[in-house]
Amino acid sequence: MLARLGSLLALVLIWQVAAHFANPRLLPAPLAVLDAIVAQTASGDLPRALGATLARVVAAFALSMAAGSALGYAMGRRAGVDRWLDAPIVVLLNLPALVIIVLAYVWIGLNEAAAIVAVALNKLPNAVVTLREGARTLDVGLDEMAAVFGFSPWKRWRHVVLPQLAPFFAAATRSGLSLVWKIVLVVELLGRPNGVGFEIGTAFQLFDVATLLAYALPFTAIMLAIETLLVQPFERHAARWRPRPA
Amino acid sequence: MPPAGDRAPLEVDVVRKAARTAGGQQAEIIEGLAFRLAWGETAALIGPSGCGKSTLMRILAGLDRTFEGSVRRPPGVKIAMSFQEPRLLPWRSLEDNVRLAAPESSAEERAALFAALGLAEHRAHFPSELSLGLARRASLARALAAKPGLLLLDEPFVSLDPPLARAIRADLARLIDEKRLSAVLVTHDVDDALDLADVIYVLSARPARLLGEVRIDMPRAPMSPERRAALGAQVDRLRG
Numbered sequence: 203m204l205a206r207l208g209s210l211l212a213l214v215l216i217w218q219v220a221a222h223f224a225n226p227r228l229l230p231a232p233l234a235v236l237d238a239i240v241a242q243t244a245s246g247d248l249p250r251a252l253g254a255t256l257a258r259v260v261a262a263f264a265l266s267m268a269a270g271s272a273l274g275y276a277m278g279r280r281a282g283v284d285r286w287l288d289a290p291i292v293v294l295l296n297l298p299a300l301v302i303i304v305l306a307y308v309w310i311g312l313n314e315a316a317a318i319v320a321v322a323l324n325k326l327p328n329a330v331v332t333l334r335e336g337a338r339t340l341d342v343g344l345d346e347m348a349a350v351f352g353f354s355p356w357k358r359w360r361h362v363v364l365p366q367l368a369p370f371f372a373a374a375t376r377s378g379l380s381l382v383w384k385i386v387l388v389v390e391l392l393g394r395p396n397g398v399g400f401e402i403g404t405a406f407q408l409f410d411v412a413t414l415l416a417y418a419l420p421f422t423a424i425m426l427a428i429e430t431l432l433v434q435p436f437e438r439h440a441a442r443w444r445p446r447p448a
Numbered sequence: 449m450p451p452a453g454d455r456a457p458l459e460v461d462v463v464r465k466a467a468r469t470a471g472g473q474q475a476e477i478i479e480g481l482a483f484r485l486a487w488g489e490t491a492a493l494i495g496p497s498g499c500g501k502s503t504l505m506r507i508l509a510g511l512d513r514t515f516e517g518s519v520r521r522p523p524g525v526k527i528a529m530s531f532q533e534p535r536l537l538p539w540r541s542l543e544d545n546v547r548l549a550a551p552e553s554s555a556e557e558r559a560a561l562f563a564a565l566g567l568a569e570h571r572a573h574f575p576s577e578l579s580l581g582l583a584r585r586a587s588l589a590r591a592l593a594a595k596p597g598l599l600l601l602d603e604p605f606v607s608l609d610p611p612l613a614r615a616i617r618a619d620l621a622r623l624i625d626e627k628r629l630s631a632v633l634v635t636h637d638v639d640d641a642l643d644l645a646d647v648i649y650v651l652s653a654r655p656a657r658l659l660g661e662v663r664i665d666m667p668r669a670p671m672s673p674e675r676r677a678a679l680g681a682q683v684d685r686l687r688g
Contacts, residue, residue: 347535350509350527351549351594361548365539443539443574 206430230412238416247401252421254397255386258314262321263382267374269322270329275367277330278337287330295327299385307393317389324385329374336370368440375433383425455487456522458598458630462507463517465500477503478515479655485647487522490624490631490667492641494683495651501634502532504656505602508632521598522630528596530604534583536575542586543571550593561589564619566612581607588616592623599624599631605640617643621668638680644668650686660686 214232221231230238242248277284277291303320310316340363348358390399398417405414465478477500485491493501506512507519509529521527528549536545546558562568565585575583588604604620605613621644624631635641641648646667650659662682671679 343531343533343535344537346506346509346511347529347531347549349511350529350600351590352526353548357548361537361540365537440539443576445576 203430227409228411230415234412235415235419238412239420242413242416248417248420251396251398251401251417252424254394255383255390255399255421256424258318258321258386258389258397259379259383262318262325262386263378265318266322266325266382267329267378270326270374271333271371273326274330274333274335275337278334278340284334291327291330294323295331299324299388303385303389303392312393314394317386317394320389321382321385325378325382328381329378332370332374332377333367336367340366365440369437372433372437372440376429379425379428379433383421455525455597456520457487458485458508458522458632459518459520460484460504460508461517462504462515462519465503465507465512465515465517467503467514476655480657481651482517482658483647483649483661485630485632487630488624488628489646490633490644492633492635492645492648493651494635494638494641494648494687495656496653497636499651499654500656501651502602505529505600505632505634508598509600525597526594527598527600528591528594529600530584530587530591530602532602532606534575534580534587536583536586536590538575541572541574542567542578542589545575545586546590546593549590550595553593553595558589558593561593565589565616581609581612584608585612585616595627597629599629601631601633603634603636605635605637620644625668638683639676641683642671642676642679648683650683659688662686 217229218232221229226234239248273287273291277287302323306316306320306323310319344362344366345358348362353362386397387399387402390397391403394400398421401417402414405411405417461482462478463480464476466474466476469475481504483491493504495501503512507515508521509527510519510521536542537548540548542562543558546561547553550558559568559571562571565588567582567585567589570578570582570586575586578586584604584607588601591599591601605617608616617640620631623629624644631644633640633644638648642664644667646664648662648664650661651657652659662679664679
């Protein structure tokens, strides 16, 4: 935790030094950005934009994780399902995010549903591939043990399968969150009237780097906090039974 | 002492069991294995390593249904098994491992079992914190806590030190008589079989066939060294 804070502090320091030598319009100093953050917060624009973007991130992330986990689990457990769905997943994995976003807006319309579906579709194959790997490594011996001792489906899921999938959930969550929030910004830039992505688009048109950073940095901070306060503690809890390396 | 016939016997008739190996070849594993175990009796299966004993145990447990023949278990019988490897849930404590497999067992019963198997101070430990010997004992505790009618034991005493193996063998013998449970025990140690079984089935090398059986008329009772030697010789003769 301390090392993490130290490295962040060092980053700000480097920024301060760089800003000293650069054109302030291209790279404003940390304090100038802080001023912009305060001004945007006072006007209520920044909290509103953060809220709108965070809601989209949560919705798209939940949708893609739920669908992706279910698909990935089915594909990892059943070779037949894998044969049928593998090719579409590879196509989706390699389709540029921009293509999916534009097609979603064209086909579904310039609305919230299209935005969230587009983001979820971009993240989906990533969750599928990770969870499929997890489902493939499930221990057959423990399955047999659960069968002999007559574990109910719920007990089997809760005590045999989920603990084995936990590291894969954590990996998909970690890579997924960062991917989702980056794509949400693009979706907002292209077809939403609010959110961090929309505000960044406006700031870009005005060449206002301070405002641009004033929107980008708080959101990055929120994602960092989610990772540190939610994902990492979950991982630690799920791995508490593992022998610790000396 | 013939076991009372209050429940149906275990009837095993595996005509043939083949499986595809990783290399893609068809391998014959079992070729004619039939026996009938009366209720409350214990059978020991003795045979060379890799002869298909563990495959037979999986068939008896109902885990493998792809064989020719039939297995008739007493209707509604509860099965518990101690596998060759401990197969404990690594993310649950020993206590939780036993409790999950045997939800009807009371805390006192589990405590008594842990004490009898020398696991008392390990109840809260995770399996990764145990030696293999301790983990095998935990797997045995789990099987016994489930209070099975049919107990399947696949090499239960391997990697236990001899005094402890003897102690657990004695405990198991007492339990078999007390609870009147049926058990099938896979072993390659004749002494295990002589101490626990009503009947010893001697199997051939793979594909496994029944070479013969040795009945023990006073099972699980102390036997003289001469009698032990004589029965051991009988087993050896069948093994050829």
